[in-house]
Amino acid sequence: MLLLETELISVSHLTMEFEQDSTPLKVLDDLSFDMHRGDTVAIVGPSGSGKTTLLQLLAALEQPTGGTITLNKQALSELSPDQLADFRRDNMGIVFQSFHLIDSLTALANAALPLDIAGQSMAVARAKAMLEQVGLGHRMHHYPQQLSGGEQQRVAIARALVHQPKLILADEPTGNLDEKTGKRVADLLFDLHAQSQSTLVLVTHDMTLAKRCKRHFWLESGKLRLVDNSALLT
Numbered sequence: 375m376l377l378l379e380t381e382l383i384s385v386s387h388l389t390m391e392f393e394q395d396s397t398p399l400k401v402l403d404d405l406s407f408d409m410h411r412g413d414t415v416a417i418v419g420p421s422g423s424g425k426t427t428l429l430q431l432l433a434a435l436e437q438p439t440g441g442t443i444t445l446n447k448q449a450l451s452e453l454s455p456d457q458l459a460d461f462r463r464d465n466m467g468i469v470f471q472s473f474h475l476i477d478s479l480t481a482l483a484n485a486a487l488p489l490d491i492a493g494q495s496m497a498v499a500r501a502k503a504m505l506e507q508v509g510l511g512h513r514m515h516h517y518p519q520q521l522s523g524g525e526q527q528r529v530a531i532a533r534a535l536v537h538q539p540k541l542i543l544a545d546e547p548t549g550n551l552d553e554k555t556g557k558r559v560a561d562l563l564f565d566l567h568a569q570s571q572s573t574l575v576l577v578t579h580d581m582t583l584a585k586r587c588k589r590h591f592w593l594e595s596g597k598l599r600l601v602d603n604s605a606l607l608t
């Protein structure tokens with residue numbers, strides 16, 4: 375089994391270009407930054423600026439067209455698909471913007487999935503506890519289509535956190551939630567981050583949430599710019 379601790383994630387000259395109607399579209403243009411274990415990083419910026427694309431690259435779900443991402447000096451691009459799958463399973467929790475729940479599984483089975491795949495006992499008990507924490511104790515046996523958007527989002531969050539990952543990538547984790555539920559979910563995210571000393575990368579349009587991170591990057595026109603707290607409008 376491959377176990378890379380996420381002590382240091384280095385993004386170096388990262389570029390992502392899509393081909394659209396034979397016109398190249400450069401979404402990320404030569405980005406470089408480091409994240410250390412325990413960091414909390416918010417990525418903010420206009421719709422369509424490439425935030426989700428950047429998270430997909432950090433999760434190694436897409437290959438960049440240029441540059442590298444290294445974990446403790448190990449380039450992600452040099453890992454085999456199997457090694458990457460192992461790494462994601464053991465170390466990463468990903469909250470997708472569009473949830474990516476499995477329709478044929480109940481909320482509970484979805485939330486237990488990372489532990490099930492890893493063959494861990496206590497998968498169901500821990501998934502139950504996590505669903506309770508996101509306020510879904512009363513919806514464990516519902517299927518995704520029987521849940522509201524915000525409920526599906528909370529199942530996705532429970533699933534992303536249930537195995538206490540060292541790297542949490544969250545794309546608009548509170549985007550579909552009312553203020554009170556959003557705060558509850560954000561509290562959970564930051565509590566778990568603090569407990570496990572994980573690295574948290576958060577994409578959000580919610581500046582109150584962004585401000586809870588130690589560092590904030592503004593992504594626009596392919597470029598990433600470090601901004602301080604006071605520059606984030608609420």
Ligand SMILES: Nc1ncnc2c1ncn2[C@@H]1O[C@H](COP(=O)(O)OP(=O)(O)OP(=O)(O)O)[C@@H](O)[C@H]1O
Nearest residue numbers: 392393394399401420421422423424425426427428
């Ligand atoms: N597979 C693809 N092929 C072509 N273009 C793509 C592809 N994926 C993303 N894009 C384009 O890249 C740009 C950035 O998309 P992305 O989803 O990363 O934006 P975003 O910052 O997450 O936006 P939002 O805040 O709306 O979620 C968009 O203009 C999108 O059309």
Ligand SMILES: [Mg+2]
Nearest residue numbers: 425426427471
């Ligand atoms: Mg997005």
